[in-house]
Amino acid sequence: MVRAPCCEKMGLKKGPWTPEEDQILINYIQLYGHGNWRALPKQAGLLRCGKSCRLRWINYLRPDIKRGNFTREEEDTIINLHEMLGNSPLALDRLLFYPPGDCSFFVLTVWSAIAARLPGRTDNEIKNVWHTHLKKRLKQKQQQEPVINNHSNANHVTARSEICSGASTPDRQDSTTTSSDMSSVTSSAANNACVKTEPSSSENNHDSLVEIDENFWTEVLSAENSGISIEDSNDRFSAVGGADPLSIVEFQSSLDAFRPGSTLCDNTDFWFNLFTKAGDFSEMLPEIL
DNA sequence: AAGTTGCGCAACCGCGTGCCC
DNA sequence: CGGGCACGCGGTTGCGCAACT
Structure with a gap:
């Protein structure tokens, strides 16, 4: 594929930009x-x-642009979402959506996801x-807090699970686990990720992690309707969308084709938070909610 | 007062991807 | 099916200004 020449023509x-250009x-x-x-x-x-x-319009001239300093709440939101989503390309693995009735994936990138x-x-x-x-x-905060974790995979996965659910409980985030750590867990554990599947007595018990197996996909993809199905053991959240079924094998091969070795976010709390708190997602996937 | 340094932010760059032909 | 184009994104640059020496 030949790249279109960048606009450096005479x-x-x-x-x-000048005010005149803006006005035009x-x-x-x-x-x-x-x-x-x-x-x-x-x-x-x-x-x-x-x-x-395009850049000038989107980043500066658009009428709905909010000016002024970021509030503390906005900053906290950014920090929390950044922790949750990560900023490496590998983090995209955790942002894949299979929209109902469509055979392509939604890929929402990190900064735009936060902006949404x-x-x-x-x-x-x-x-x-x-x-x-x-x-x-964040760095200052990390320096203030003593390192309490070693670097075993198990601890990383546990921390990830907590961060995935961190949108509603930011104080519980493990500041010693960085976004890149998260990504490495996701990528290295491709197709072998961990998931909280235990219908635990307490929904806050994030330590009950088991190795993922094919049953996970069965849970994620409803047998009847395909699309996305998120099922929480406590019936706190249960959703099934779409009418265009894909088998688990088809789904996984699509995923592999898109990004070899990738895996979906395997934490039900993560999806729960995304679907229930992000208005844009609600609009994109109305059938799910 | 002049020079230097650091910071914030607007804008640019290169790349990946989807769509169309 | 492959090439070309347009768009959108993350990373980076560089300018202007304030703070500091």
Whole structure:
């Protein structure tokens, strides 16, 4: 595949946008929308590449952009979600969705997933805040807290389980387990992940972890309806969606084709939190809720 | 007051992916 | 089926400004 040449052609401007350029872009999009970013600058009379126009609009000019400092709650949300989702490509393994009636996967990437939870904030802004403020804050927090874990896989998996459920109980997160740790667990344990399957007496018991086997897929994919099925042993959450069945083998081979050796997030709390707390997901997957 | 350093943020870059032909 | 195009993403850069020496 040949890459389209980057817009460095003669006459195309780079660097900071002027108020005049902003106004031209706003006026044009308000009138005609932004169906084709590549064609837009030419039609609007801007000496910019489409990519630059898109970025400027999405990250700065959009009317629903929220300005000003991040609140403590927003920062906490970012930290919690970042812990939960990780920031390495491997973390994508935990963000795969099989939407009902469709044979493709949803892949929601980390910063945009976080942005979806913070109305008016852009992924770029969140990324910047993470790199400039929150990473430092987290590091300081980690230095204050003594390391209590050794680095056995079992501990990692346990911590992961807790982080997966951490959206509702952020204080329980294990700060000694980093996102990359999470990713390594996910990838190295491909198709051999651990899952909390025990119908434990206490729903907060995250230590009951067993090796995943084919039964897990049976649980995840409802036999009748396929789509996604999340079943909690306490009936706290149970959902089945879609009408386009795939066998477990088909599902796994699709997954392997997409990213060899990958696995779904295997923690029911993780899915529970995603589906019940992320409005965007609710819209994407209405049949599930 | 002038020079240096550090920080924050807007913008850019390269890559992966989906869609269309 | 493969090539080309458009889009969206994460990572990175670089400018402007404030704080510090």
